[in-house]
Amino acid sequence: MTVDISQTSVDDRYVIFFDIDNTLYSASSKISQAMGERIHAYFLSLGLEEERATELHHKYYTEYGLALRGLVRHHEIDPLDFDKKCDGSLPLEEMIKPDPHLRQLLQDIDRSKARVWALTNAYKTHAHRVLRILGVDDLIEGVIFCDYGNPKFSCKPEPQFYLDAMQKAAVSDPKKIFFIDDSRNNVAAAAALGWGSCVHFCEAGLETVEGGKAKQISADGKEPLPGAIVVGRLEELRSVWSEVFKTTEDGSAKK
Ligand SMILES: [Mg+2]
Structure with missing residues (x-):
């Protein structure tokens, strides 16, 4: 699949x-739990009973990738009001901190x-x-986000969202895209769109026990996506995506 980027200059x-998140x-x-609680409260504020709110929250999340998609579609709510009351009210400064390791990892990506x-x-x-808050905003060139201001906004995992992302980042060859998501x-x-390297982040320490055995x-x-590259720590990207990381003078990857 190709994307028309004729309006922008080509960068290979x-x-x-x-x-x-x-x-x-x-x-x-526990940010996602805090988000979940706020979203649940939002459903209740629409006059839904506790059980119905839980059911619809789950249904919309599963069907649309975001509970908000269902709320906009079926309850005509204002997405920006939702954002203010849910994500916007999270005390993030108390929940996450600047991350020097993440900063170093991003700095070690060779921008050429x-x-x-x-x-x-x-x-x-x-x-x-x-x-x-993580202290990496200056190392991120652009952010593709869900445009809640657009009544017909798309989101992951809808293919259109990924195609729009390619357009916005001006990348036409899906093989040139690396992606990591939890x-x-x-x-x-x-992966279905043929993006070059798709990594499923299954954070180390997150496990479930099944039949007496711990499972990542x-x-x-x-469970990890079959066929995908799976990493438990972002540091592993240095070897998974070694072609884009800076190397030391002897040619080995920076650690
Ligand atoms: Mg996530």
């Missing part, structure tokens, strides 16, 4: 798309070989706030 460097910071921050972008289902306000469905969708899972509670 790789583009790396990092998911933000539960990828650039640990799921142990790759451009570094973020690809998130959050709205831009939340995305930039997280990047700022959501199995999101990684699967990118991602923050969305799912």
Whole structure:
């Protein structure tokens, strides 16, 4: 599949798309739980009973990739009001901190070989706030976010969202795209579009026990995507994507 980028100049460097939530910071921050509680409260504020609210929250998330998509479609809510009351009210400064290791990792990507972008289902306000708190906002060239201001906004894992991301980042060859996300469905969708390297982030320490055996899972509670590259620590990207990392003078990858 190709994307028309005739309006923009061609840049043949790789583009790396990092998911933000539960990828650039640990799921142990419990931000997604706090988000979930606020979204649940939002459903209740629409007059839904407790049980119905839980059911619809789950249904919309599963069907549309975002609970908000269902709320806009079926309850005609204002997405910007939702964003303010849910993501916007999170005390993020108390939940995550500047991450020097993440900063070093991003700095060690050779910018003559790759451009570094973020690809998130959050709205831009939340995305930039997280990047700022982590102390990496200056190392991210562009953020592809869910445009809640557009009534027909798309989101991961819809193919259109990924195609729009390619257009915005001005990359025409899907093979030139590297992508990492903690959501199995999101990684699967990118792989289906032929993106060059799709990594499923299954954070080390997140496990479920089945039949007495510990099994690795991602923050969305799912097992690693079959066929995808799976990493438990972002540091592993230095070897997985070694072609875009700076090398030391003897030619080995920087550690
Ligand atoms: Mg995520």
